[in-house]
Amino acid sequence: MPRSSSSQRESSLAYWLPRSEECSSSAWAVEHRHLIGIGARPDLVVSSLTGPVSAISGSRISATVRVCNQGTTASASSTVTFVVSLDTSLAPEAPVLPGGVPPLDQVPMGGANIPSLAPGACITQSVTNLQVSLPPDAQGAPGARFLGAYVDSSLAQQELREDNNTRTTPLTVTNQREGGGDGAVEPVPSPPSAPQRRLGGGA
Numbered sequence: 001m002p003r004s005s006s007s008q009r010e011s012s013l014a015y016w017l018p019r020s021e022e023c024s025s026s027a028w029a030v031e032h033r034h035l036i037g038i039g040a041r042p043d044l045v046v047s048s049l050t051g052p053v054s055a056i057s058g059s060r061i062s063a064t065v066r067v068c069n070q071g072t073t074a075s076a077s078s079t080v081t082f083v084v085s086l087d088t089s090l091a092p093e094a095p096v097l098p099g100g101v102p103p104l105d106q107v108p109m110g111g112a113n114i115p116s117l118a119p120g121a122c123i124t125q126s127v128t129n130l131q132v133s134l135p136p137d138a139q140g141a142p143g144a145r146f147l148g149a150y151v152d153s154s155l156a157q158q159e160l161r162e163d164n165n166t167r168t169t170p171l172t173v174t175n176q177r178e179g180g181g182d183g184a185v186e187p188v189p190s191p192p193s194a195p196q197r198r199l200g201g202g203a
Contacts, residue, residue: 043071043160044078044114044151046167047122051147054172055132062128065149065167069117071160077116081153082109082130084173085146086137090166093154104136106148114151134173147171 044067051063063082069075083090085106109130114123134140146168155162 039160040073041071041158041160042069042073042075042117042119043164044068044075044117044157045070045164046080046149046151049147049149049167049169051169051171053170054174057132057134057142057173057175059132060129061132062126063130063147063149064124064126065112066122066124067114067117067151068122069119072119074119075114075117075159076157078114078152078157079111079154080114080125080149080151081111082127083107083148083150084109084132084135084171085148085168086135088146088148088168090148090150090153090168092150107133107135109133132173138173142173142175145171145173 046065047068048066049063050065052061055061065080065082067078067080081093083106087105090106091103109132110127112125112127114125117123134142134145138145147170148166148168150166152159152165159165
């Protein structure tokens with residue numbers, strides 16, 4: 001990996017282990033270690049995401065997202081982007097990648113502004129009018145997809161960690177309205193699994 005400049009060496013990653021007699025077991029240590037950022041930077045995370053469990057392609061839905069700054073300094077104002085994705089790994093916006101093209105396994109739905117957050121502060125945003133459509137790789141086929149939220153998807157801020165800015169929740173996309181209604185059914189919260197992100201498009 002190329003050596004970072006001095007301005008980029010403001011943070012680092014380390015594993016934290018709880019104090020326990022069981023730490024003598026290497027297998028236990030690997031299972032219970034936690035990756036943390038060390039330094040003077042913000043660290044934006046999507047701590048929760050709620051949306052409908054199903055929606056019709058072409059309809060509009062609402063979603064609620066909670067964004068927190070778990071870093072050591074205040075964050076700049078940012079945005080959270082909502083997408084329909086074929087999987088739980090979300091890619092950043094294409095313009096930040098040299099010669100990049102939009103990822104084919106996700107499609108943007110809309111977004112919301114996130115103000116500057118002090119360390120430890122959180123904000124909950126409810127967003128309406130999110131456009132449901134299918135990613136190019138879906139080839140128009142409905143089915144089990146994911147509603148995703150990505151804070152700072154343009155990678156505009158340098159953070160303690162850049163791999164924890166997303167969260168997803170299952171979303172079934174259909175082509176036909178079933179039983180009337182507005183195209184969406186009762187929302188459910190995102191699962192408790194850790195947020196994920198990859199740098200780049202594709203599966």
